[in-house]
Amino acid sequence: MENMIPLWLKQRAFLTPNRLAIETESRALTFQELDESARALALTLATYGITSDMKVALLQDNTVEMITSYHAISYLGAIAVPLNTRLSARELAWQVSDCEAALLLYDNAHQEKVNSIVLERSSFQVCNINTLDQLVVGEEHHYLKAEMRSDAPHTIIYTSGTTGHPKGVLLTYANHWGSAIGSVLNLGCTLEDKWLAVVPLFHVSGLSIIMRSVIYGMPLRLHRHFDAKAVNEAIIHHKVTMVSVVTAMLTKMVEELGDQRYPETFRCMLLGGGPVPEPLLKVCLDKNIPVYQTYGLSETASQIVTLSPEHMITKTGSAGKPLFSAQVKIVDEHGDRVAANQAGEIVVKGPNVTSGYYKREEATQQAIKNQWLHTGDMGYLDEEGFLFVLDRRKDLIVSGGENIYPAEIESVLLSHPEVEEAGVVGMKDEKWGRVPVAFVKLKNKAKITETDLQMFCRDALAKYKVPTRFYFMDSLPRNASGKLLRRELVKRLPSDFQ
Amino acid sequence: MENMIPLWLKQRAFLTPNRLAIETESRALTFQELDESARALALTLATYGITSDMKVALLQDNTVEMITSYHAISYLGAIAVPLNTRLSARELAWQVSDCEAALLLYDNAHQEKVNSIVLERSSFQVCNINTLDQLVVGEEHHYLKAEMRSDAPHTIIYTSGTTGHPKGVLLTYANHWGSAIGSVLNLGCTLEDKWLAVVPLFHVSGLSIIMRSVIYGMPLRLHRHFDAKAVNEAIIHHKVTMVSVVTAMLTKMVEELGDQRYPETFRCMLLGGGPVPEPLLKVCLDKNIPVYQTYGLSETASQIVTLSPEHMITKTGSAGKPLFSAQVKIVDEHGDRVAANQAGEIVVKGPNVTSGYYKREEATQQAIKNQWLHTGDMGYLDEEGFLFVLDRRKDLIVSGGENIYPAEIESVLLSHPEVEEAGVVGMKDEKWGRVPVAFVKLKNKAKITETDLQMFCRDALAKYKVPTRFYFMDSLPRNASGKLLRRELVKRLPSDFQ
Numbered sequence: 001m002e003n004m005i006p007l008w009l010k011q012r013a014f015l016t017p018n019r020l021a022i023e024t025e026s027r028a029l030t031f032q033e034l035d036e037s038a039r040a041l042a043l044t045l046a047t048y049g050i051t052s053d054m055k056v057a058l059l060q061d062n063t064v065e066m067i068t069s070y071h072a073i074s075y076l077g078a079i080a081v082p083l084n085t086r087l088s089a090r091e092l093a094w095q096v097s098d099c100e101a102a103l104l105l106y107d108n109a110h111q112e113k114v115n116s117i118v119l120e121r122s123s124f125q126v127c128n129i130n131t132l133d134q135l136v137v138g139e140e141h142h143y144l145k146a147e148m149r150s151d152a153p154h155t156i157i158y159t160s161g162t163t164g165h166p167k168g169v170l171l172t173y174a175n176h177w178g179s180a181i182g183s184v185l186n187l188g189c190t191l192e193d194k195w196l197a198v199v200p201l202f203h204v205s206g207l208s209i210i211m212r213s214v215i216y217g218m219p220l221r222l223h224r225h226f227d228a229k230a231v232n233e234a235i236i237h238h239k240v241t242m243v244s245v246v247t248a249m250l251t252k253m254v255e256e257l258g259d260q261r262y263p264e265t266f267r268c269m270l271l272g273g274g275p276v277p278e279p280l281l282k283v284c285l286d287k288n289i290p291v292y293q294t295y296g297l298s299e300t301a302s303q304i305v306t307l308s309p310e311h312m313i314t315k316t317g318s319a320g321k322p323l324f325s326a327q328v329k330i331v332d333e334h335g336d337r338v339a340a341n342q343a344g345e346i347v348v349k350g351p352n353v354t355s356g357y358y359k360r361e362e363a364t365q366q367a368i369k370n371q372w373l374h375t376g377d378m379g380y381l382d383e384e385g386f387l388f389v390l391d392r393r394k395d396l397i398v399s400g401g402e403n404i405y406p407a408e409i410e411s412v413l414l415s416h417p418e419v420e421e422a423g424v425v426g427m428k429d430e431k432w433g434r435v436p437v438a439f440v441k442l443k444n445k446a447k448i449t450e451t452d453l454q455m456f457c458r459d460a461l462a463k464y465k466v467p468t469r470f471y472f473m474d475s476l477p478r479n480a481s482g483k484l485l486r487r488e489l490v491k492r493l494p495s496d497f498q
Numbered sequence: 499m500e501n502m503i504p505l506w507l508k509q510r511a512f513l514t515p516n517r518l519a520i521e522t523e524s525r526a527l528t529f530q531e532l533d534e535s536a537r538a539l540a541l542t543l544a545t546y547g548i549t550s551d552m553k554v555a556l557l558q559d560n561t562v563e564m565i566t567s568y569h570a571i572s573y574l575g576a577i578a579v580p581l582n583t584r585l586s587a588r589e590l591a592w593q594v595s596d597c598e599a600a601l602l603l604y605d606n607a608h609q610e611k612v613n614s615i616v617l618e619r620s621s622f623q624v625c626n627i628n629t630l631d632q633l634v635v636g637e638e639h640h641y642l643k644a645e646m647r648s649d650a651p652h653t654i655i656y657t658s659g660t661t662g663h664p665k666g667v668l669l670t671y672a673n674h675w676g677s678a679i680g681s682v683l684n685l686g687c688t689l690e691d692k693w694l695a696v697v698p699l700f701h702v703s704g705l706s707i708i709m710r711s712v713i714y715g716m717p718l719r720l721h722r723h724f725d726a727k728a729v730n731e732a733i734i735h736h737k738v739t740m741v742s743v744v745t746a747m748l749t750k751m752v753e754e755l756g757d758q759r760y761p762e763t764f765r766c767m768l769l770g771g772g773p774v775p776e777p778l779l780k781v782c783l784d785k786n787i788p789v790y791q792t793y794g795l796s797e798t799a800s801q802i803v804t805l806s807p808e809h810m811i812t813k814t815g816s817a818g819k820p821l822f823s824a825q826v827k828i829v830d831e832h833g834d835r836v837a838a839n840q841a842g843e844i845v846v847k848g849p850n851v852t853s854g855y856y857k858r859e860e861a862t863q864q865a866i867k868n869q870w871l872h873t874g875d876m877g878y879l880d881e882e883g884f885l886f887v888l889d890r891r892k893d894l895i896v897s898g899g900e901n902i903y904p905a906e907i908e909s910v911l912l913s914h915p916e917v918e919e920a921g922v923v924g925m926k927d928e929k930w931g932r933v934p935v936a937f938v939k940l941k942n943k944a945k946i947t948e949t950d951l952q953m954f955c956r957d958a959l960a961k962y963k964v965p966t967r968f969y970f971m972d973s974l975p976r977n978a979s980g981k982l983l984r985r986e987l988v989k990r991l992p993s994d995f996q
Contacts, residue, residue: 003849004847004869005823005849006823011823014819014883015820015822181679184682184687185682185713185714185715188686188687189682189683189687190688215683215822216683217683321512321513324509324510324713327504371502385512
């Protein structure tokens, strides 16, 4: 028989109605208030015809409304599809269409982009959450779920792959539950905890904080945009005990902090999204900042491997050990487990691991074998079982916490009528970690400039994906079977930027 | 596909090998040491032919060996059947035989009883864990599991029912997991936690502490027997932060405590096993003891409803609200939900709730309908959803935290050749809460005394089940259809003892 679970927000509002659920600079909501808002919004969404298993795309900033949207969608048994607000209208239109969203729920900040999206595609309804009529909390309604199947899909999160279009990662209630529980068994929880969400709520890192908040009954402090000073003040003056950050954010926070210290009650700086420079860790150590380095993917509903601060020195460079119910192994190209300290592909398993990609049967079968997810990332386990990540997925460029796949940019470049070949790699950048740069072979007699290509990319891609430089070449390095050798391209970069 | 989970102790020993797992007055073991002992014992049990799905009955005191036994059995994929050490040899023989145990693993303290059990039945092997040859930790062995199906049975715990023989409650890994997770989401957890196990490890209350210890990575302090002074010292001097107790224990602890206070770091007195007298709660309030009253059953793998200390006064008499993933409802005799403040049967649901009784298809179907367990206990929910338990299962006698079912004692009495009718009820007792007393109608011309019947019961029953008094009657009160009216019997008791 299916495992039915009470709807999380409903249950939380029943158990601890008066606990603080969300605080922003200007507002504070209890779980009961959040629940009332979510139910009201759900009833409104129902008037748009939204019902079980339909998809609702979200294009919103980090706001109370965004959190309410997630919960309202759950109340209808529908599936949330959070969209990266930094994507171009064309990219967004593609995702909304690919997931067959019935509705795009957006906020004032994205009106203009939505207009462009609708120009691209219009097979869905749109609704501005800020201009909805005053919602009325009606009688408890047959539209609203009280329970969910634990294996029902909760979210589809798009992630770029090594080839072509992004894929929608299906995350079930059980996946989010597994993530929240794995985290609490590692980090603990107390009534004093308050988790700051300043990472985007459309990313799994932000979404997972919403989940923990409602599952633990823990207040979430919400910042709309990242501002190092505001984050430091939240920790020092607003009793924030835990924060999720990426390296670029932590760097700025530490700079801004200066001679100040975080209070002792601050207990977790959860640091994800790519490699961490050793000097930064050393500064954190000096300032007694409890950094938990993590490794995770959209496919694992956030962290799956985490390093405790006690190992910051002895295991520098490691992402740590798996969460309690999760497992990690390193395999060779035949899928066989390799010995300690041998590099190979990182393969993971656990209740937080996705069961597949939406409508991508083949990609799912390639990635998930016998419940083990093949991440495409390279790494090794030392003799004690600590994971060291060597390379994120083949040629992945991590830029300020965002993942950029060269193949996606290359395919845009190749769609330009004057471009014959294109290769994209990451170039070192002081601010963002890495930024994409392009190597291009033009067609005979083509007469276009770097600026032309940049403009062309801007139409199709999120700004952070647009190559910052273009190198024109007569031919691109390829192996015998014609495969592009991106590593050879990297060598053409000035040595300081490789 | 089945949900596979890493074996808990193996995973825990991998993740945090050097954390304290168990401490007693004289010993301390890390999780790695506990794991080594458990694997060694598992390999030894394998030489007895123990393998997946076989049952191993445990007759042991609260010792490190008892905890090791549980984990060793898991390592083989076998099922633990903890036996109540207070039962008579006849009762024990029946349970060992009913569960088809392949092995009875006991300790020195129970050698004599085991001799008697073997006289009763001998369809199983016996093994004294204290006289096992020095165990050798071998190479990692194909006998030892690394993963388990989450729906695999972990334990069979016998519980008496309203009729006839006890029934074996099947508890899966998922049930124990659900219980541990429900508890952590309610009580939180920190690296400073240490849980004292002084309740019996053969009860679900003790077993659940073992589970929490390995799942949370939290030290368990183990006391062999209950001694109020020792428990208070453990709290005051040995950094115990949480204790599971029953009312009779708490009463003695508070007495023994005198003018002393528990340190502020002591954060949870988990109080289960029946009704709590208000004066006791008041004393706890005065002494600032954080009492969490709970309601739970073997069938729910320990607590399923818990009252936080903040509601000790406002909700006196309530057992609280359900754990996060659990649900409670009150139904009438047709199974329909009743309104707030209306009494009815307590019906519960959640991941910690058993899927049934071992080899008792009919009893399972009667008790569990559509995933809801009908507890047989009576109670109501107030308008805020707080549970108030009115009566434990029909005529249940709770005596010092042990459940006693009149039907079981009556059936023993009725097996006496001179007894024609028998009825058993609970009589108030200052020390134990209640104790069983019997009303008996003898056959014509029977010439037996109270002492004869007491001796007869002692052969068949655990001491705590033997009626402390026998009342001889000419006839027992019955309703029109001949059903014994135990409530009428209660009225025959002296009014102070009703």
